Amino acid sequence: MSTFRDRAAPILRSAIIPPLTQDQKADIWDLYHQSADANELAGHLSELNLHPELKQQLIEAKRKPAMEPDDTDKALGVLNHMSTMDPKVLDLVEQHPNVLKVFLAAHGGKE
Numbered sequence: 001m002s003t004f005r006d007r008a009a010p011i012l013r014s015a016i017i018p019p020l021t022q023d024q025k026a027d028i029w030d031l032y033h034q035s036a037d038a039n040e041l042a043g044h045l046s047e048l049n050l051h052p053e054l055k056q057q058l059i060e061a062k063r064k065p066a067m068e069p070d071d072t073d074k075a076l077g078v079l080n081h082m083s084t085m086d087p088k089v090l091d092l093v094e095q096h097p098n099v100l101k102v103f104l105a106a107h108g109g110k111e
Contacts, residue, residue: 007061
């Protein structure tokens with residue numbers, strides 16, 4: 001199953017300029033997670049006196065998905081994609097293990 005990845009926490013933990021209190025970090029964390037997208041977050045952060053690099057890091061993090069697929073999700077994605085392939089192409093790929101490895105790697109699977 002997909003796992004939640006809190007992208008804001010490590011950024012806020014490492015923030016040193018300007019020094020932020022735990023309460024300030026908690027408030028920024030709340031803003032991050034309450035914002036629907038990076039644009040909304042940028043609007044909230046523009047009102048705060050924060051280092052521009054910190055703001056940019058948080059905005060870039062918000063653009064990334066919060067849910068990260070695990071190996072099961074990746075395998076299911078590969079299987080779903082393979083099920084839509086032309087049967088002749090699929091037979092050919094399955095007959096050549098090296099081609100299959102490249103195909104799986106390109107679609108998020110492991111060798």
